[in-house]
Amino acid sequence: MDQDDLVPLSALQHYLYCPRQCALIHIEQLWAESRHTAEGRVLHERVDKPQAERRRGVRTVTGMPLVHLELGVSGIADVVEFHARDGAERAFPVEYKRGRPKAHRADEVQLCAQALCLEAMLGTCIEAGALFYGETRRRTDVAFDAELRQLTLDTITATRVMLASGRTPVADYAPRRCDACSLIDLCQPKLLNRSVSVATWLARQLQE
Template sequence: MDDELIPISALQHFLYCPRQCALIHIERQWAESRHTAEGRLLHERADSYRRETRKNVRTVSAMPLLQPELGITGVADVVEFHAGNGREQAFPVEYKRGRPKRHRADEVQLCAQALCLEHMLGQEVPAGALFYGQTRRRKDVCFDPALRKLTEATIGETRAMLASAHTPIADYDARRCDACSLIDLCQPKWASRGHHVAQWLQDQLED
């Protein structure tokens, strides 16, 4: 793990579940599921760098992002540049497989992209959008002070966890855990009861 930069995607993982974030970004574990496969297919169109202009909107796909002062880096799915008032206004768009969530993890990920764009372009980025594959609709997101504060706090908390190189103990929640592609690797029901990995391995050998 780089001491200076953390991936923007880690912020979304952390807010969804700190243990999931640690499994992916500390232990380098991953598992494909139907949901992650659908998400990967949704991103394919935006994952190769290209530029196009339609009706005064210039669109850049797979745009590299960096904010060295906050220590974050990543790639924006799409950044739209809307012409007006003599200059272009950046508007990031992040693609998601499912539908709008109750938590704000997706919004924090998008806000972090905006913070990078503000640093890179020297302009305020007041809003962006999340495009959800299930609804086929955009959800506009305003980068207000509360969301910016949450995003910067999440950056600090994520950085501290990754620097510790410690994977948090599982805290099983059916709605969150049962939808996670890492559930078989995480074993949240079992691990949340305080069992040790060595005992789990022994149980598997005995079975």
Template sequence: MNETLYLSRLQHYLYCPRQFALIELEGVWVENRFTAEGQVLHQKVNEREQVRRGNIRTVSALPLASESLGIEGIADVVEFHRDDDGPESAFPIEYKRGKPKSHRADEVQLCAQALCLEEMLGQSISAGALFYGETRRRQDVTFDQALRDLTLQAIDECRAIISTGQTPAPIYEPRKCRGCSLMDICQPQSLGRHVHVADWLARQVKED
């Protein structure tokens, strides 16, 4: 049986495989301004609460799990929409600091929540939303096949790193690295070398 993988780890992996490994394998974590701002944003939804307004029931801090995928975590908010007398349909919402990003890490984390909800509730979930603290707006996310495939791929690749027990070498990307709270520990400028992570991971799995 695979060890449980936490949903938030997928976001770390998509942002940087080395960051994921430092947290997952080596237990490293350091706060910075960006992570602190994220914590403040999440304080509003960290307590379990259930509110109903009209045909929408809103549940915050909802525990999620998928036994088949071996993942679990906490959904910031899940709205349950009911049309007339039909069954409720789930709509997960993840709160993030900052603004929408060019990469899909946030979308993958949200999609993983949807996969958990689908297994738990026995229903298909077509969409959710990301709420960004800087824009104060929801960004709707459609759980299409491409995003589902990317999410499943990320889960598999996280497990591959865990199975090797080895942390990928750093690759210095200025824009990403400067915003990472683990930069001083990671030392990407002094230790980094130009190795494609996919090549590194494939080599480690082959050697294992």
């Protein structure tokens, strides 16, 4: 697969959170900074620089490029720990997030996709990883079981189809999700919802 056709791993998290958000970022190339995204950016700056160190028998690599050409995804792993076990190193990906554990599985899917890339690159099976949340300052362990792996594969397919279409889904306002999104002013979900088409909304604005 051509490098330009690879789906960014971050797009999977965006898609599961909200397909429209994913399209605004990855199709329309829109972005808006908020306090939350700024805090997340600062948190990632600490781990995005490629480097490696060994401490207490664990080799830690930050900013590790990842790719899975068969699945057509690529990205950067915040942290990959290599633990010595049975005479070999076992990879353990760790993704850094600004907030706290969430009810949806978007973060888990992004982490699982990293594991799939590592499995293809290293020729090994990766059983688990972890999500580190800035608010709680704790790790949440994630097991890459069959259910999560299938959800990840399905999300890769759905994200690829949407990005290839070049079409941004219509808005679907959900207060809890939309009000926390940094793109809410660009998205206008309260105005451009499924019950009112863009053409209808524009017509109303012209009449007023």
